Amino acid sequence: MPRTERTRPSRHRRVFTASLAALAAVVLGAAGVQATAAPASAAALADVNVAKNAGYESGLSNWTCSGASGASVSSPVHSGTSALKATPTASDHAKCSQTVAVRPGATYRLSAYVQGSYAYLGVSGTGTTDVSTWTPGSTGWQQLGTSFTTGPGTTSVTVYTHGWYGQAAYLADDLSVFGPDGGGGTDPGPETPSAPAGLTAGAVTSSSVALSWNAAAGATGYTVYRDGAKVQAVSGTSATVTGLTAATGYRFQVSATNAAGESARSAEITATTSPAGGNPGPSVPKHAVTGYWQNFNNGATVQKISDVPGQYDIIAVAFADATTTPGAVTFNLDSAGLGGYTVDRFKADIKAKQAAGKSVIISVGGEKGTVSVNDAASANNFANSLYSLMQEYGFNGVDIDLENGLNPTYMTQALRSLSQKAGSGLVITMAPQTIDMQSTSGGYFRTALNIKDILTVVNMQYYNSGSMLGCDGKVYSQGTVDFLTALACIQLEGGLDPSQVGLGLPASTRGAGSGYVSPGVVNAALDCLTRGTGCGSFKPAKTYPGLRGAMTWSTNWDAASGNAWSNAVGPHVHGLP
Structure with missing residues (x-):
């Protein structure tokens, strides 16, 4: 935040062939002719899946995806621990293929589980008729299947999946090319896994x-x-x-x-376990509005916590300060800059907000925040110092607003440690920049997925970013409904629960350098995502009625505009399905 502005081939033929071989051996033996054992025929071999890395458990090994469109993901999967996710663009349909060894004149059953819009499964180079099958869309795993027969000289074929131009990403898992071994073998059977780490x-x-x-x-x-x-x-x-x-x-x-x-x-x-009878603090409502409260004066309206309007369900105090101890933070109320606001009054106001059902949390980072959590020691310092602040001031949790990247391994460790100390009432929010949530491989996204069981909401900042890719692979400009919905789709389809996704926007044109949209556009985006109405050119394949809500920077800039943002967006969020 700115401090400033599968039909198997018939087995009857196998019996007939084997019977002829046996009869010939008897006749030859009776005639006194020595019989030489013939090699086992292809038909006498057990059918196997000739595809390699068919469940993408080894990433994209054996697979080639056009335009670097494919990635191995850990969620959602049909089975195992990985699946393929491939994202088409306007000029590339995200084809992921593999060449497999087959037997000439043999029949194979091709199948795979897919999820998403316009997912195709096919085979080429059969030497007979190449085949494919597809589905126009599915929100759960759906099995596609077809059969093909190889030509008399065919020893390899190419199997593939692909999506469609300009559509959303598709998922594939457990692909099978089932038939006679063409000489390439199949993936080895499973070995007993190693002991899990990181408990x-x-x-x-x-x-x-x-x-x-x-x-x-x-x-x-x-x-x-x-x-x-x-x-x-x-x-x-x-x-x-x-x-x-x-x-x-x-x-x-x-x-x-x-x-x-x-x-x-x-x-x-x-x-x-914690003692019985504890008070976990107020719970965050199904649909919530988050607002940042400025612990400094930058020209916006100076407020006390008590001045923050009731439309705000989560109040993020901006910001905690770094200390000389790696990873540790503290908080210093800017009493002088806030017109003599005392620490005692600040604590009392927090308690009053909590009594009214609100959560007050401490935000770490911001535009100028330099807190680094990149090893076990700093992770421990981070958790301990935050827990101390929660005890001292009564904060309900923490907001992560680090704008210079974060280490997912140690931030995960820190937040889980904090959760163990604070208990089930802990509120954890995040405010990543747009670029931080473009891919599940990013540090912020990985951290959010790592702590999904204890994460409250990710309020990505849809501002100060310029144009960005949506989940359909198209580029959208900030300041539009499409920018909000297509980028939110990445998080919603990337593994976060809808209740963990919020839209973060500036409260006024003065609250950010770019990306301000009117409250009406925010509400239209909320309706598009939760109800399927009010969309622009991008319309999600499904709705997400559990979407958490919206966030703004800041309650102070909102106040400077007569609370126009919270007066319009707050009731709309609280009225979502």
Whole structure:
């Protein structure tokens, strides 16, 4: 924020062929002629999947995608831990292909699971009739399938998936080219996975502990152990163990499983449930408005926390200050710049807002923030210092607004540590720049996905960015409904829950260098995403009624414009389906 402005070939032929071979051997033997064993025919071999890396568990190994359009993603997947996500553009349909070895004159069943709009599956170079199949769209996994027969001289074919020009990204997983082995073999069967790493305790209540861990290659499921006993089996990389006793320490481990068996258990961690009867603080409403409150005077209206209008559900105090200790932050109220606003009054105002059902959190970063969390020590300092501020001032949580990048490994570690200390009432918000949320491989996006089980909302800044790509691969200019909806689509289809996506906009033309849109445009974008109405040229393939809401920089600039932004956007957000 600116401080300033599958039909298998018939098996009957196999029996007939084998019978003839046996009869010939008998006749030759009776005539006193020595019979030489003939090599096994292709038809006598078991059918296999001749595609390699068919589930994209090894990234894009064996696959080639046009225009660098493909990527291996960890969510959503049909099975295993990875799937293909390929994004078409206006001039490229995101074709991802693989050449596989086949037998001449053999029949193969081609199939794959796909998700998304205009997803195609096909084969070329068969030497007979090349075939393909497609679906106009699906929001869940759908199996496509067709068959082909190779020509008398065909020893390899090219199988492929692709989307369609200018459409949204498609997903593919578990592709199969099932038939006789053409000499290339198939992927080896699964091996027992290695023990999961990174087991961490997250949100803790008086009766539960949330756990998460890193995915183990080849795993199809995980088993959770409490104090050495198996308590839960899950398919993902997180679980909440319930039915625990308040104020009690527990030991946890997790193992990975697949068809080959179960791995060794992970390193053991301990976690202690919170005392009974605690107060987690106000809960964030289904649809919420977030506003940043300025702890400085830059020409906007100077406010006390008590001055912030009731339309705001989350008030982010901007900003915490870095200290000389790596990763640690503190907070210094600018009493002089805020007209003598005292610390005692500030704390009392926070309590009053919380009593009214609002959450007040401390924001870290901003345009000039220089807090670095890039190793285990700084992650620990970050969590400890934030928890101290929460205890001192009564903050409900933290906002991450670091505009110079972040390390997803250690920021994840820090936020999970904070969550373990603060409990289930912790509010965590983020305010990344647009460029930070263009790809799930980015640090901000990876951090958000890493802490999805404890993340409240990501309010990306749709301003100060220039033109950006939408989820359909088209370029959109800031300041339009399309810019808001097509970019939000990236987050919504990239793994975040709709409740974790908010639209961040300036409250006035003075609140940002560029990207201001009127409250009417904000509301139109909210309607487009949640109801499918009010869209521009881009219309999402589905609606997201659970969308969290909107955010603005700042409550002070809003006040300077007569609270026009919150008066228009606030009621609209609270009236969403």
